[in-house]
Amino acid sequence: MALSEAQLDGAEPERPERSGVELSGAEIVIQALADEGVEFVFGYPGGAVLHIYDALFRQESVKHILVRHEQGASHAADGYARATGKCGVCLVTSGPGATNAVTGIATAYMDSIPMVILTGQVPTPVIGSDAFQEVDTVGITRPCVKHNFLVKDVRDLAVTIRKAFYIAMSGRPGPVVVDIPKDVTDPNIKIPYDYPRDVKMRSYNPVLKGHPGQIRKAVDLILQAKRPVFYTGGGVVLGEASAQLTDFVRMTGFPVTSTLMGLGAYPMTDPQFIGMLGMHGTYEANMAMHETDVLIAIGARFDDRVTGKIEHFCPHAKIIHVDVDPSSISKNVKVHVPIVGQVANVLSDMIKLYRELAPRPDEHPVADWWSKIAEWRAVDCMRYDRNSTAIKPQFAVETLYKVTGGDLYLTSDVGQHQMFAAQFYPFDKPRRWINSGGLGTMGFGLPAAMGVQLAFPDAQVACISGEASILMCIQELATCLQYGLPVKVILLNNGYMGMVRQWQEFFYESRYSNSYVDALPDFVKLAESFGHVGMRVDQPADLEAAMTEAFAMKNRLVFMDVIVDPTENVYPMIAAGKGHHEMHLAPSLSDRELA
Amino acid sequence: MRHIIAVLLENEAGALSRVAGLFSARGYNIESLTVAPTDDPTLSRMTLVTTGNDDVVEQIKKQLNKLIDTVKLLDLSEGPHIEREMMMIKVRAERHDREELKRLTEIFRAKIIDVTDTSYVIELTGASKKLDAFIDAVPEGLIVEVVRSGPTGISRGDKGLTI
Known part of the structure; x- marks a missing residue:
């Protein structure tokens, strides 16, 4: 959380004043975002948010990033927040727009990431009537947000948005949902706009100093x-x-x-x-x-x-x-x-x-x-076979470190590749390693990388993934093309849901139930069909040169399909329910070496 | 151990469901829960009865405090306090049962608040155990319907749970 000294003392930063101007609810939403200093809103339009999208169209200060699925919006806002320390912002429509965003909201909640999610809602007179694209967004998101609001009166809109940002960013950060019925954003009802500088909540006072x-x-x-x-x-x-x-x-x-x-x-x-x-x-x-x-x-x-x-x-x-x-x-x-x-x-x-x-x-x-x-x-617990003829995933991560000189924002999906990256890429700065730790959301990596790359257009940004995870939000390749985001996708392709396969090998006598990803696409062609560069590498000797070539393409998204050893496991490992002293090391490491 | 916790909440839509949702999501026991606005219409006061060991109850209190709508919280069972619950009980009251039920009502300092040829509605306020005792005392087969408010409580002494 990027709080200035002044904020830590409870004071609020300077905000532009536009008091007295008459704005509609839709305009208030956008103006409030501008007053919060929001650079990017990740979203997807739909019926309930059309007034807001119209207000968005008629201004310059807030830039909207059109994703291809609302899950992508919430992960991209999340990635932006993790890399910058600022608040991530999403805008989605009612019903399926909101439910699609829920996975990303829960992901942010589990890792305490500050986000404000604006969701459209059906007009107040029809709430509760099972109207088209109606869901109880506040009810659905309640267990996976820091707080949420339903705004039923346009006069409450500005102060509610201010509260949402304050709650999201202060104390233990977290996502806050603001559900806005369509009639509250009616362009024909204008009220004086006055964005509150401070917000005081008698029920919410995060502790700053230790005893x-x-x-x-x-x-x-x-x-x-x-x-x-x-x-x-x-x-x-x-x-x-x-x-x-x-x-x-x-x-x-x-x-x-x-x-x-x-x-x-x-x-x-x-x-x-x-x-x-x-x-x-x-x-x-x-x-x-x-x-x-x-x-x-x-x-x-x-x-x-x-x-x-x-x-x-x-x-x-x-x-x-x-x-x-x-x-x-x-x-x-x-x-x-x-x-x-x-x-x-x-x-x-x-x-x-x-x-x-x-x-x-x-x-x-x-x-x-x-x-x-x-x-x-x-004991050298992370030793692995460096003479393997197949590309070892550990080797791929070490090569990534070498090629990027340690100066990288690395987002990750979930599974073996995530653990290999955490083990073999030594980060020397905070906010460089961006992954879904608490919820363990496959599909997080690519949209999160979009958020990071937008925040830091000149930085090296890569998404490490597996062939199972990447397919969960693959549609965001289109977003990357639209906004020219040169993310490098490092796909450790082992043909399995690697972590599931590893647990099945260890704990289910190698019965690989549904962990084999059959009928995979040709990822090179897939990347190309989205307008990006695809590469495939299957020889350890070729990897460094290929990665160097990929990172040299500063303005292109390069999708590297790295064919890795299909049966490599993540070691050391403590089985669930065991103590720290009961680690399994790689089979090549003799147990007798251990105390 | 049984704890009775008083919570001052913002009187906002959804505040009650946040509390109820918290208990189900985290698997806490909830024996009863009553809530109503206070003299300050922007505040609701909730009384919540729960059971659990000290660690669990400590977590329950922390989690309740963490809810943005929670203004203040007091575990009444940590100090001297008074607990009251209200019950209305509908009983079949015919012939000699009518006299017996009237006697019971007097003994328990309850009130008969509705009468028909065949029934009474009796109102009784007190500690939950007193209400239990009354139910036990009603002759078998006469109870038609019982409605209880769940306990509410207040601490003894001059200090109050206020903002």
């Missing part, structure tokens, strides 16, 4: 720690606390691990970073979690993919947990020092106190712990 007493307790624990670990999550990225985290980690000399969502908040190429933790985390990260005596959890939510079996989670640790959302604290794992507050503020306060209290700040306080970690690291 000083709790921070003191946490720092005391940190100073006594023998085997400490920082465990950081998406909250560090969302809370713009990357700099504070990096400072604090370096100051303490402690190891740091990250969840899938937090990758890049601390530079992954730094020696103090011990890899991702959890189900497909590194051996050293998970073993460190198992042995740690002081766990410092920051902006992480103890997801089941991270903790494994709760009974085995960090059995020796005192746990400090910093989070902006009180309901995240002690939800899954009971913690000893809870601190509610914006992670950036809390980390700054911790750093200040640590500086005052640290007895010998220059001495390496946890050298023994690092030598233990070095032993675990020596």
Whole structure:
């Protein structure tokens, strides 16, 4: 969340004033977006939003991006929000427009992404009559939004939109739906427009600063720690606390691990970073979690993919947990020092106190712990067969890193390719790794990449995907052509729903029930038919040159169909319901090497 | 353990369904739920009875607080409080049963609020257990219909749940 200092203090940014002008509801919607500083609205027109689309047509300040399916709109807005820290905005029609957007809304909700989704609704007099394209949008989206509104009076429109942006962006961010019946946007009813600068809600006051007493307790624990670990999550990225985290980690000399969502908040190429933790985390990260005596959890939510079996989670640790959302604290794992507050503020306060209290700040306080970690690291848990004649997916990701020089926005779909990317592409900056971690939405990657590329037209943007995921939102290739978005699609094509196949191999005696993707399209021709460049690579030796060629085409979308080893599995792996110390390593790594 | 939680909510359309939806989505128990506007028409007050261990109830309170419409919340069971529930019960009242039911009504300090040749409607207010006891005391086979409001509550002392 990109909050300025002024916003953190509760003040609102300067906004252009247009009070007194008479506008229709439709014009109010668009003017409110302009006043919010919205650059792009991702949407798809339909009956209930035609007045709004007409108002959109008659102005220049807000640019509309026409997607090819409303799911694409919500993922694109989401990708834009994740890459920029600004609020993503969608505009869809009633009924199927709204229901199609729901997957993207739920995706944003699970990963706490700020979005405002404007949905058309049938006119107020016919709400509840099963009118054409009517659904109860507020009812359907209620469990997967931070909040939602139904605006029944045009006089409430401006203030409701202001509230929606405020709620979406503040505290723990999240998507907010504003459902707008067609008659509320009637072009013939004009009212004076006055966009509110501040919004005060007596029922909603996110906590900003951490409690000083709790921070003191946490720092005391940190100073006594023998085997400490920082465990950081998406909250560090969302809370713009990357700099504070990096400072604090370096100051303490402690190891740091990250969840899938937090990758890049601390530079992954730094020696103090011990890899991702959890189900497909590194051996050293998970073993460190198992042995740690002081766990410092920051902006992480103890997801089941991270903790494994709760009974085995960090059995020796005192746990400090910093989070902006009180309901995240002690939800899954009971913690000893809870601190509610914006992670950036809390980390700054911790750093200040640590500086005052640290007895010998220059001495390496946890050298023994690092030598233990070095032993675990020596296992080299992500080793794979580099001499394979087939392209290994790990090799493909490493090549992508090499070719892009680490300077890339990488969106992902869901499955094996997502895990390989998280494991083998070391991100050194936040907001570079963009994936659906919480909901695990296949089809997220391509539309999300559109949002990222629009935000950063000159940046290298790639979408890593699988041949199953990519087909779930393949229609957005047309959007990419229309707006000239030169996304690079890196398709790791193994002919299977790889992660499903892997679980079936491990847990269902290799009965590959419906995980084989038969009758695949020719992806090269498919890309070409959408007006893009298609490439196919099936030899490891050709990959680097092909990727270099693809990224050299600065103005073209290049779709790389990379034929990879069909049976490669993601290791290490902790089976669902197991502890961090019960990892499976790749079969080539002898179990005897492990403690 | 049983908890009685009082919540001040914005009196907005959909506020009640947010609470009800929260309980079903997260699999929390909900024994009863009553809600009505307060002296301030922009606020509703809800009384919610739930059961669960301390961790679960702690989560329930956090999740309720997280709802944007929630203004304030108090777990009444954490301190001295008064609980009241209202019941209307329709009973078959013929011949000698009429006298027996009248006696019961007096003993429980209830009121008969509707009378026909063959029936009474009795109104009774009190702690939920008192209402249970009344139902048990009515001779078998006479109850036609029972309607209960679910408990509402207020804390003892001079402090109030206000904004």
